[in-house]
Amino acid sequence: MQKYISQHNLNTLLDKLIAAGTRVVAPRMNTGTPLYEPLTSSSEMITDQLPRRSAKEAFFPVCEDIMTYEKEGQKVSVSDIDPARFPETVLVGVRPCDAAAIPVLDAVFSWDYKDEFFLERRRKTTIVGLACTTADDACFCSAVGLSPAETKGSDLFLTPLEGGGYACETFSEKGETLIANHPELFSEPNNAPPLPLAQPQTEKFDLKRVKAWLDEHFEDPSWDSIATRCVGCGACAFVCPACHCFDIVDEGTEKAGTRRKNWDACGFWKFTHHASGHNPRDQQPKRYRNRIMHKFKYYDDKFGQTLCSGCGRCIRVCPVGIDIAAIVDEIGKK
Amino acid sequence: MTPIDTSIYAAVSAAIRAEAQRILTEGQVSAVVGYTAARRKGSAQPVVITDANDAARLIFTPACVNNLAVYLTKAKKEIPKKGRIGIVVKGCDLKALTGLMGESQLKREDLYLIGVPCAGVLASTFDPARELTADSIAPKCSECDAHLPQGCDFLPPQTPATPALDRKYAAEIARLEALTPQERWAYWKEQFAKCIKCYACRQVCPFCFCEQCLCDRNKPQMVETTPRPAGNTAWHIVRAMHLAGRCAGCAECERVCPMDIPLNLLNRKMAKELKELYDYEAGFEVNDKGPLTSFTEKDDQSFIK
């Protein structure tokens, strides 16, 4: 279905959703940092900046409770978190790189174990993508086969038009329902041309060749030159729309507490640290190798997909300037 | 915004290259830790050079933000610490090395210090091609007292511009101090809530060289490891406390924070208190005792009943 919506009507739509108790998550400023966060009013939404953290946290939170326990005398009672209590959500203004990573994550969260926490949020969320008009030289969506107009992952996709407003296209029932529930705010598509889209400058990677090289080079001296300088923080994984490792910890006292699931990162030395004291990834280059391998080989082996959507966030935040686009590009040319 | 004069950086780069090549060729050092250009326009990254021919890759630009001292600590096992190592240091980075020497982590004779006459570097490398101006310059540079690092083995002869800038930390600390405790709590609560416990602040810190961070331990768990507001607040308080009297203000923690939390404000506040209480400033001389590992019998105890 193709429609048109003016900026004013889009704001009206969001305000109506908020008033109706739907959680509307969109890019907004939080003390000077752009983040995807629940809006209290449509006026908070910003569209000109890529949020610092990706949209994955709408499905895979930074930290969430998965059960609580209580002990009284000898009796221990455990209460599970009921995913039915997750709020209905509309995720708006999602950049194509963020939206495209979400169906990629479906694969791992619904593989042998069905992660109800992820899947229930996924069921309850409508994703409204927004074509991207600004890129910098860290952006490389086009290098991994996506584009600033990529609609993958979006239920409804908005393309900003010359003269204001957005062309809307639906890609799922959820997108159609959103329009059907508010028909007065949408009109027939008009002929205005789209605003000029972003133009990422990076050359397309030869992902097949990249994988072929990775298949053969688990041990290779170049890992040292790539990642000796890695300091072992989790910034790259935490801002990544596709990284999905988590850790489970119990916090509280022996009387009562909570089991929590929170983001983890393969860059941390503790990530593979055994209770025995042995650490199979004993040096930083081995940990960084896992990041590349997981994204461009392991995930491909298992699910036939690439675990990177080229948002460039890891390149921007890396404290020591590790540039995944440059690394993968170089591997593809080996 | 007023641009900062960085015209000497080209000559400084050339001098660093020549010196690195010389000391590597002569075998005075086994490696040189410096900066080299990276793919993105204007960007720079840390590099370890062992071959004299690679010295030509070294640069110094406003994007050379890193405090390379972190690579010489025992926390970074990947960098071989054999023989003497050359390191490119700005004045602020040298203060960290001075502190590490005081804490018996490094020996002066194991280092070959290549100083950088520095007019300032960028606050953030999100956009490394940004021009260095009074606006884009790192807040630490607005309070810099070490444009020319002292006591280096080699220092290029150029004189850096030392523009008078508004002292950003001093102003912000004064602003926060004037608030009520409730207002300050609200300010930090908002800031710490953003934290995602990526520990970039810890990993880039030259003084966070513990083999096992207290905040990674779970038996006993002194600090919640989960990235929730409660655990985040505890983490940042503990971090500031553990750096009190040691941090000399390279502000790497603040620069690398992907959530833009003004972490160096806490460090600077601690430094200010230590100066007022014990007349101690970190980073100027090699002291084997810091202000919190020493005492005098006359120390202030007006707060104790």
Place this chain on the structure above:
Amino acid sequence: MHPDKPKHAFEPKIIAFVCTWCTYAGADLAGTSRMQYPPNVRVLKFPCTGRIDPVFILKAFQQGADGVLVSGCHPGDCHYIAGNFHARRRFAVFRKLLEFVGVDLNRLQFSWVSAAEGGKWVEVVTELTEKVRAMGPMSEFKELALEEQWSGAINTAELKEAYNQI
């Protein structure tokens, strides 16, 4: 034998970190001398004030303390010669840090109480208890413990209940 205790709407929880050589003995003296002091204080004994890590104070507040007392030997009397001198500096700095992040320092008291000063112990504990009682509960850390990152928040009554138990 006990005078009637006045009833209060709010009974603060006070955690006292004390050294075993002076203040603990001082508190003991208060007890054996049958001096009355508020039962709000929970005493934790350490070898020396030098062993009291600032993170303990933080933890106490996080776990629901409304006030914290740290007490040890008078300067010069330390069983380990200089433990309390080191502690004095550490706490001087730590309280400045807490103040800067917005903790009201009226909830945090330091004192020197010797083994002979049962009376001083009673005085210090009573004064802190009454001061904190007048201030009301320490809500900042408790409220913080209820907060989630937005993405993990479901904010159910049961969860709040569970936290309140902790």
